[in-house]
Amino acid sequence: MKLLWEYSEIKTLINQRPNVKDGIVLDTNILISLTYDFDKYFDSTNDFFNNLTEDQIPLFCNISVKSEFLEIQRRIIFTEALLSFESATKLAILPIELAKKLASIRSNQQKREKDNRDPLRLSDAEIKAFKQLMIKETKSSGNLWTEFCAELINRTLHDVWNKTVEQFGFNFLSLRYTDKNNYMLNPPSWDKVIDLMSFEGLSSSDAMILNMYYSTKFSAIVSNDFDIGHSVFSRNDSNELCIFARRLELN
Amino acid sequence: MSEYIQLNYKKGAGRRIAKIISEIRKQPLSDKLLKILEEISEDEKKRQKKVAKTRDAEA
Numbered sequence: 080m081k082l083l084w085e086y087s088e089i090k091t092l093i094n095q096r097p098n099v100k101d102g103i104v105l106d107t108n109i110l111i112s113l114t115y116d117f118d119k120y121f122d123s124t125n126d127f128f129n130n131l132t133e134d135q136i137p138l139f140c141n142i143s144v145k146s147e148f149l150e151i152q153r154r155i156i157f158t159e160a161l162l163s164f165e166s167a168t169k170l171a172i173l174p175i176e177l178a179k180k181l182a183s184i185r186s187n188q189q190k191r192e193k194d195n196r197d198p199l200r201l202s203d204a205e206i207k208a209f210k211q212l213m214i215k216e217t218k219s220s221g222n223l224w225t226e227f228c229a230e231l232i233n234r235t236l237h238d239v240w241n242k243t244v245e246q247f248g249f250n251f252l253s254l255r256y257t258d259k260n261n262y263m264l265n266p267p268s269w270d271k272v273i274d275l276m277s278f279e280g281l282s283s284s285d286a287m288i289l290n291m292y293y294s295t296k297f298s299a300i301v302s303n304d305f306d307i308g309h310s311v312f313s314r315n316d317s318n319e320l321c322i323f324a325r326r327l328e329l330n
Numbered sequence: 331m332s333e334y335i336q337l338n339y340k341k342g343a344g345r346r347i348a349k350i351i352s353e354i355r356k357q358p359l360s361d362k363l364l365k366i367l368e369e370i371s372e373d374e375k376k377r378q379k380k381v382a383k384t385r386d387a388e389a
Contacts, residue, residue, distance in 0.1 A: 113344035116352055125344040135337045152351075159354045167359045172371035218369035221362060230360045238350050246343035248336040 080317040083308055083327050086127040092299075093134060096320070099299045102137045102250070102262070103322070104292040106302035107147040107284065110140075112324070114243065115155055117198040120303055120324040127301075127324075139262070139297060141252045143287040145240075151200075152239055158201045160231035161209060162188060177212045252291055267294040279313075281306050293319070305329075 084092050093099055112120040113128060131138075165185050170178040188199040201209075216223035243249075252262060267290045275286035285306055292300045293314075300307065301322045311321040312329055321327075359367075 114347040114351070116345075116348040121344075121348070125342075128339060128344060129341050132339050132341050137337050138339060156351060156354065159351060163354050163357055164359070168367060169371075172367060172374060174370070174374060216366070216370055218366050218373070220365040220369060223363075223366050223370065226360075226363050226366055230363050231354060231357060235350060235354065239347055242347050242350065243343075246340045246346060248338035248340075250336050 082312050082315070082317075082320050083329075084320060084322045085326055086123055086322065086324050089127065089130060089322070092320075092322070096298060099320075100134055100136050102139050102295075102297045103131075104252075104288075104295060104297050104300040105138055105140045105144060105249075106288055106300060106304060106307055107144045107151065108303045109301045110144065110148050110243065110247075111151050111155075112303060114152075114239065119197065123324050124303075137250055138247060139250045139252050139295070141288065141291045143284050143291070145251075147284040147288075148243070149236065149240060152236060154200050154203070154206065156232060156235050156239075157206050157209075158184070158199055160227070161201070162199075163231060164227060174212070174216070177209075177216075180209065180212065252295065262295050262297070264296055265294055267291050275310070279306065279310055281310070 109124060112118045112124040115121065118124075161181065161184060165181040168181070170182055173181070184199060184201070184205075191197065191199055210224055213224035213227060214222065254263075254266060267287075271293070272283070272286045272290045275281045275289055276283060279286075281289065285304065289300075289307060289310055298318055299320050299322055300311065302308065303324050305327065308321045308323060308327045309329060311319055
């Protein structure tokens with residue numbers, strides 16, 4: 080039984096495994112690919128989901144997806160805002176350390192673009208480093224970091240999440256009595272999450288998402304993460320399958 | 331499957347959300363932020379002058 084499928088094979092998949100139409104579980108990286116136009120799978124993922132609307136397939140995720148999605152979007156939004164701030168500011172007027180840091184993220188971003196790599200996404204530690212430099216700048220007209228957040232970030236993260244929920248029509252899987260009866264084969268357990276982290280080296284968020292998927296009655300998970308595909312492939316359970324943007328090379 | 335299941339993925343939803351993020355790229359700086367930058371610039375000039383003066387005095 081084929082366990083790994085590509086976006087382009089969705090029609091064949093539905094013909095061969097009609098129960099896929101009962102629902103699909105989403106991994107966080109798919110939501111990022113769908114909603115961030117610099118992501119390399121942005122176009123293909125949008126086309127894939129637009130095609131899914133014809134088959135009326137319900138989409139499922141859980142609270143781990145929400146938490147991871149918000150964190151990745153926070154990093155994307157702050158990176159975009161800092162780059163926007165850099166291009167609108169004369170670096171020479173800024174304290175030297177801050178100017179250097181802004182110039183360095185700009186050149187990093189340009190190099191990535193030139194080399195056709197994934198766009199720059201600052202880490203939590205890098206965002207903190209900017210915060211430490213900018214929060215020191217308190218003047219009579221205000222604080223640089225506070226004003227930067229209020230002006231350039233503001234409610235963007237709220238808007239992205241609210242719109243995502245409203246426009247995607249997610250179904251959130253939980254351990255409520257009705258969910259347990261309708262969608263779950265067995266309750267997800269922390270033991271299994273820790274097993275996935277220990278024996279497959281998965282991150283805690285990936286392990287929680289995957290463990291939720293393995294506990295449901297749904298046969299398909301959509302992901303662009305090698306780890307998720309590898310785990311589904313290794314379990315070799317004919318009731319489970321993973322849909323990817325591209326052909327996944329596991330060897 | 332339960333009857334309360336949602337099926338309303340709206341065509342083009344991903345692109346509409348991406349637009350919210352891409353707006354940041356075009357956002358001009360507000361007057362308040364520009365004022366703070368102006369003050370930072372003045373303080374920075376003063377600081378650099380002071381450093382140069384001290385260096386000259388030492389020389």
